[in-house]
Amino acid sequence: MRALFLLPALLLLPACGGIGGDLAGGDFSPVQGFFGGPFIVFSNQAIDCMDLWWVNKNYDEDEVPWDQSFDILQITFNNADVVEGTFDVSGVSPVSAARLIGEGDTFDIDDVSSGLLIIDKVKENSKVSGEAELQLGSGIISGSFSVGHCVNLSSAY
Secondary structure, three states: OHHHHHHHHHHOOOOOOOOEEOOEEOOEOOOEEEEEOOEEEEEOOOOOHHHHOOOOOOOOOOOOOOOOOEEEEEEEEOOOOOOOEEEEOOOOOOEEEEEEEEEOOEEEEEEOOEEEEEEEEEEOOOEEEEEEEEEEOOEEEEEEEEEEEOHHHHOOO
């Protein structure tokens, strides 16, 4: 009987980069999510931690960073690893965010123009959970999230 009470709680935990919570908006509904170092990354399609080697703090729109198709929401802590707190993601901020879309020779960056990021809990090398409401040119992405650790993100910078 006790196992029946644990099942709903287990479904909320990220497994192998899955995403717990209800983060979504517009045409973005992530199915994978990871954190590591200064990054939290959400993907609209299945992606392995191993395939995030290309994630970086800065991109050039004239240069596609990865040769596979991708649709990523990337949150970047500019001066530190991911930490707990509430952050205004607009203007001059310690946190920035953008949606990165790559397809063949095309690479688009949709920077977040305003928003709020709340990191409720950081369990080092394990899990990050929080909430976000982010305004992009393509619409608002909002909701809660819980994602697992990816060592490739920690070493990406």
